[in-house]
Amino acid sequence: MAEFFIKKFVRMIITLIIATFAVFILIQNAPSDPVTMMLTKPDEMLVSSDKELLEQKIQETKEEFGLNDHILIQYKNWMQNILSGRMGKSLITKVDIASYIAKVLPSSVLIALVGTLLQLVFALIAGVLSVVYVSKWQEHAIRLVAIFLRSVPFFAIGFAMLMYFSVNLKIYEVSNSAALSRLWLPAFAVGITIFPKLSRIIRNSLLDEMGKTYMVAYVAKGFDKRKLIAEALQNTMIPIFTTLSMSFASSVGGMVITERIFSWPGIGNFGMSSVITQDYPAVQAYVLVITFIVVIVNFLSDMLYPLINPVVREE
Amino acid sequence: MIIMAIVLLFLIVIASIFAPLLTVYDPIEGDSSQRFLPPNKEHLLGTDHFGRDIFARILYGARITLPVSFTALFLTAVVGVVLGIISAMNFNKPVDVVIMTLVDVLLAVPFLVVAMAVCAIFGRGLENVLIVVVAVWWAPFARYTRSLVLSLKNSQMVLSAMVLGASYPVIVFREILPNIFTSLFIYLTFEFGNLILTLSTLSFFGMGIKPPLPEWGNMISDGRSYMTQSYHMLLWPIVAIIITVLALNLLGEGLRDFSNPYDTLATEMEDVK
């Protein structure tokens, strides 16, 4: 058991190191170097003498910021800063990034959570119905709907829903607050667009289980249809769990489009703004936080897995 | 279902190839007197902010969007499948571990995030986006391929081939590839659809090919800016994308049914009340 934990933990750490290092290198290679950007105004025309002075100042500043040290040392320093919550200030708004992220992150988590729950509900309904009506027209209808939903870009659906509910029906307020009253529409949009994948997994897993010998054994023991589906569902919890946790992990930071469209003040929205304004420290921080979240959530779900799957428990 | 899909796809491809025959309008030069027209007898889908016929632009746009997406997919797939096979065949344990860790890392971060970050740093534009696609999107391919290969690798068939003296390349090409080909092809079909959707999403946020070339992605981006004047600019490219991706998804589903008939609970459901 301990071996299992250690192996996964080490894997997680290595993944984090590689990912954060990659982000670091990426930023380092930005065409416009941050210090130059810091010290110059974009459209300023410089006279040659000024240029020399500027160069000197740049060098001094670089020394000051330790930017001339060996890259690994820079990385180490940078990571230390990040981990202790010092992510710098936004180039544009001059706001402390770390505290801003801390403020908006919960909103993203909230929407990810609700979205994931809705996804589960829709997928369960669709999946179970597909199996109950397998090979009949109802199942085909569900499939077609699912296929259609998967063919539309999310921004189109989200946007259309926003327009319809706020402009036409006037029941959704357009603002950028993270109010609970505004939660339902984006969460619903998310749930309805990503449930097809999970519902397919549920359907296939149920059918898989239904074909197994122990199911036939249940029939031979006299169990009725309802009981059979209940048993199959229990076993399906395992793939549902793994898929759902992965989906949740990438949702938290990946709901950029959703947040943007519905003006939801979460970390995805923040990330997008930073990208558009080329606010490097902010972008860097955003990517890092997302990576951390995804990796850690995946790690936690790996840890929980033996709890729901007894077969794996012993090994 | 497959038939429907193939017909649709066929039509799309034909339409794009024969674009000049299907429309008289120039997709790049526009008539500024005809801006923002809604669909009418002369302009099937209306005109855009430069007075260009939208329908024409969509037809010509297919010539860019489709091949470009396809190339990206193809390259990504090749890299992913090859690495997946190498990793699964386990010629060299460290290599497998390295590849898999890399895959873990790449899968950790949502693609959009990386794409946006790269755009932020290196600027917008299709080339950058495509580089990101190939650099990142090979990971799920590799993982999927690896799992397919692994399941075959331990089968009796492959074991006996090894026993009989087959070398690894022979096993891969003669025993494994033919058996995973169908699954891979289906996966590719679905991923092609996903790729088109993702690229269009990036374009919506302004990170695609630069105008004035007609490309569905940047048509969407333009359409967004001029949404209030004419929603048709935004609507029709989206519809085009939906139709294409729908066709692809139908194709994938149809193929999946064909190769893997979930023969549905033979007994139980019938006799159980």
Place this chain on the structure above:
Amino acid sequence: MKKNPVVKIEDLTLSYVTDKRVVNVYENFSLVISENEKIALIGQSGNGKSTLAKFLTGILPKSAVIKGGTYSLEGVDIFKKEKFLELNKVRGSKIAFIFQDATESLNPIQTIGRHFEELLGFHQICEKEEVRSLAIEKLESLLIKDAEKVYDSYPHQLSGGMCQRVCIAMCLCLDPILLIGDEPTSSLDVLSAYEVIENLRNLEGISVLLITHDISVAAKVADRILVLDKGEICEDAPTQILLAAPKHEYTKSLIDSYNEIPNVNEMGGETIEPSPILRISGVSKSYGSFRVLSDINLEVYRNEILGIIGESGCGKSTLSRCIMGVEENVAGEIFYEDVDLLKLKVRKRRKFSPEIQMIFQNSRAVLNPRRKVLDIVQEPLFYNGLYKGHREEMAMALLGDVGIDESMYYVRPTELSTGQCQRVAIARALVSKPKILICDEAVSSLDINIQLQILKLLLELKVRYNLTIIMVSHDIRVLQNYCNRIAIMKDSRILEIVDKDSLSKGLVHPYTENLLNVSCSKSLETVLQ
């Protein structure tokens, strides 16, 4: 004494209909099972015995089409006018069914206890608090030790045999009229099978329908044996009478094959020169923390037939794979003519593959269904780049040796019988002229008369091609007189190596003795004692 019939089938006509073809299984078939009677239904694999069992329980696949016939249980109609009636009232409570693969027939994520709770709860046999004691009582009545521990275990933690006995206990809880066993011992080891057979034999107050292809199992359990051939019962007699004086050809061939197997190798007594062609020393392998092989030391002599016997999980198959070079991280040495095979890199090791070959248990799974027989047999030559230009000749020569004639050269494995598939596999293994042939449970899944044929064939080929054969099996009865020496394996170790002499004198380890007692009978008649 006239007994009450509890199960009555009359004029049953059943076929399987798929898009491709129609297979008629039964036509106007009738059967009667009396109260407390134990009958066995034997016959060739795939002739429809299982179908009957599934029909009785109502778990036939959709492709089964039944035209006509009635089926009644204790006088109540269960099937009439091409329709099943009230199956749910009957399944489990009146008719119990146990499957071939017991572990598969249990839900992997539930403990045995939970299985009992669900079953007894659904059928409302007793209160929730009473389930545990009732279950344990039933488990113990089948002589299961540590019943408490078994009750709290998951299926994958129990052996196949134990799972099967647990399934029987579950069935008994509902007090059914009829227990149907569909090949319940076929995938079990000799010792486990013995326990299950004993359990079945000693059941009281219940009728049993045992489906099996193994006549010795039928003999041990049943009072009456029915022989099924081509959808008809060609022979039906009380066990003793059937064994003593079989009437039908097929029954005779079954009994004869069974009796003849220990005597296949007439040259059995010859002594072999102890000149080793293979020297295995200190071989060990683990999968993670699980030890599969521990310090195996064994020499294989030139031209001998060496048997390796053991129950499942003892490591015998792993050992043969180590010799073949398809296992990694193996400690120790395996010397083949002065070369340590384990130290070779993959490429160099492959050079030896023409010389050491292997045939497997599932002959169908190892033949590529898309290739033709003639091409399949040439595979090793192709893989190793040998005998270019002569490949077809050599393949044909070998196919002739194994008894596959020209008409089947261009046929695909799907059209061959299991016995024929195994022959093709043997031809393929021998085409590269190996010195050693490893047979990993090569005859275990074959019907007994085919087993006999293949064993005879291997003997012929050994002599003709000067082979050394390593036979891996779990059935000591087959190997007893077939092999020059037998290595007994248990729990990843070699317990002992015996030869004909020590076997006949009984100078063996108690474990070996137990194996011999349980499975070795001179003839079917002695089985009955």
